Amino acid sequence: MPYDVLTDDQREIRELVRTLARERIAPRAAEIDASHEFPWDVVELFREHEVFGLFFEERYGGTGTGTLLALVAIEEVSKVCATSGLILAVQALGSLGLVLGGSDEQCERYLPRLASGEWLAAYALTEAGSGSDSAAMRTEARRDDGEYVLNGSKRFITNAAVASLYTVFAKTDPSKRHAGISAFLVESDAPGFEVARLEPKMGISGSTTGELTFTDCRVPEANRLGSEGEGFRLAMRILDHSRAGVGAQALGIAQGATDYALEYAKTRETMGKPIAEHQLIAAKLADMETACEAARGLLYRFGQMADAGVPDAELTKASAMAKLFCADTAMWVTTEAVQILGGYGYIREYPLERMMRDAKITQIYEGTNEIQRLVIAREMVREQRAFLLAGVS
Ligand SMILES: Cc1cc2nc3c(=O)[nH]c(=O)nc-3n(C[C@H](O)[C@H](O)[C@H](O)COP(=O)(O)OP(=O)(O)OC[C@H]3O[C@@H](n4cnc5c(N)ncnc54)[C@H](O)[C@@H]3O)c2cc1C
Structure with missing residues (x-):
């Protein structure tokens, strides 16, 4: 085995x-x-x-x-x-x-x-004017008689209209950036909550992505998560854990595309032999498989760290690296896989064009890959590493 x-x-x-x-x-x-x-x-x-x-x-x-x-x-x-x-x-x-x-x-x-699974859940951080810069959000939550009154909107929310519970971030102190944000649990039947529209998109087509609006939406005070002003920290802690899930999705797409391309290359013949035996195709297959295995190494290491109870501060860089590498691997591998199938890779009868469209989103959501690179570099700068080359001339 x-x-x-x-x-x-x-x-x-x-x-x-x-x-x-x-x-x-x-x-x-x-x-x-x-x-x-x-x-x-x-x-x-x-x-x-x-x-x-x-x-x-x-x-x-x-x-x-x-x-x-x-x-x-x-x-x-x-x-x-x-x-x-x-x-x-x-x-x-x-x-x-x-x-x-x-x-x-x-x-x-x-x-x-x-x-x-009786209820599905969603996470609502992004707004039309604030994606990567989430502290610039404008949705507000005002305390009123044992409740919070939410006003504003969220954009690009996965599971919009199918979720029963939304974790929503809003400003309880709009004069502040990060420190003014709080988190709330909003049930889908809360008065004043609506899904204003769903977005048609490039891939992951069966998933709903929607705009949420809050118009004097009343939420009980008991539905605030943590204290006022702690919402941004919670939002980032959530992403430190969850973005590995996007990494897993990306790795699955990449491995699925590799497996499909391999089977195809074993049976499709040109110039008298299976294309898997042409060296340029063999090299593609080898690089795709290697990239998937390297991505799996980063992803599973994150899973093992989380299961071992490693402190959150150490998980930040590990999850960012896993998400970044798995997502870039998915995009690159699916593009190569389409190439291996030639014209058949480009048409809907075969699954690879879908996989290539699906792969793209993994580089964008739960923090774009540019943002992951910033996070990894920031953590590197903070680390106290022994610098072995200090004495090298
Ligand atoms: C299908 C889909 C599902 C989604 N699901 C959810 C969800 O469930 N919940 C949720 O809250 N959000 C969700 N999002 C939103 C997603 O997380 C954001 O789109 C993403 O974080 C980027 O934000 P933005 O679109 O505003 O791009 P922007 O922040 O405007 O970025 C535009 C470009 O600039 C780059 N950039 C921005 N700032 C910097 C910087 N400082 N340095 C270098 N480059 C930078 C970005 O990497 C990107 O390439 C979803 C989006 C999509 C498309």
């Missing part, structure tokens, strides 16, 4: 997810992409097989099996369908505010419904 970092128990769960992906999700992937409809049947499949539970602790109805296995599940599903992989990644993203910053009461109220 090939070397594997997973334990026997973890492998068993991976096998279950892999089988669901291969037998139930793969045959739906092209249709989900073409229809641009949210795949509720895939949500139902995840509910039936308790796949959402992989992201939660046992006391809230989850499996308590940890981060590494959760990433592996996203990777396996994304190999065949990036939209379906994203359903898992966003369930984690939308729940992490509770997991990291929720009171016992808030966790008990919401996490069991998220762990079973």
Whole structure:
């Protein structure tokens, strides 16, 4: 058996997810992409097989099996369908505010419904005028008689209109930047909350991406996550944990594209032999496989660090590196895979053009890859490293 970092128990769960992906999700992937409809049947499949539970602790109805296995599940599903992989990644993203910053009461109220998948979750940070510069947000939350009144809007929110619970960031003190932001749990039936529109887009077509509006939207004070002014710190802590999920989605896309291109190259013949035996194609396949394995090394290392309880401060750089490298790998590998299929790579009958479109978003959301590079460099500058070359002339 090939070397594997997973334990026997973890492998068993991976096998279950892999089988669901291969037998139930793969045959739906092209249709989900073409229809641009949210795949509720895939949500139902995840509910039936308790796949959402992989992201939660046992006391809230989850499996308590940890981060590494959760990433592996996203990777396996994304190999065949990036939209379906994203359903898992966003369930984690939308729940992490509770997991990291929720009171016992808030966790008990919401996490069991998220762990079973009865409710889907979303994370609403971005606004039309503030993406990378999230501290420039303009949505406000004013305290009024035991409630908060939210006014403003959020843009590009994954799971808009399908989520029942939104983690929303808003300014409780608009005179401040980072320090004026607080986090709130907003239920989809809150008065004054609306999904104003859904965006047609390049890839991950079955996933909803929408604009949320808050018009005198009233939220109980008990739904504030943490203290006033702590929202920005929580938003960044959430991303430190969740962006590895985007890395897992990206790695799944990259490995799926590599596997598909390999099978094709073994059977497609030109000039009297399979194209896999032409050295230029063989080199592409070798580089694609190597990039996937290197990306997996960074991603799984992050999962192992999180499971070992490494402090959050150390996770920042590890998750940024995993997300950056997996996403760049997905974009590059899918482009090469399309090239290996030649004209067939470019047409809809084959899955690679979808994989290439799906790969692009992984370089953009949960912090663009430019922002990941800034984060990694900032952490490097902060590190206290022994400089072995100090004496070298
Ligand atoms: C399909 C989709 C789903 C999404 N889902 C969610 C979600 O669920 N929740 C949510 O809150 N957001 C979500 N987003 C928003 C996403 O995270 C932002 O689009 C992203 O962070 C970039 O913000 P922006 O689009 O405003 O680009 P900008 O911040 O305007 O950036 C534009 C360009 O400038 C670069 N740039 C910006 N600042 C710097 C800098 N300091 N140094 C170097 N380069 C810089 C960026 O890398 C980018 O290339 C989603 C977006 C999409 C498209």
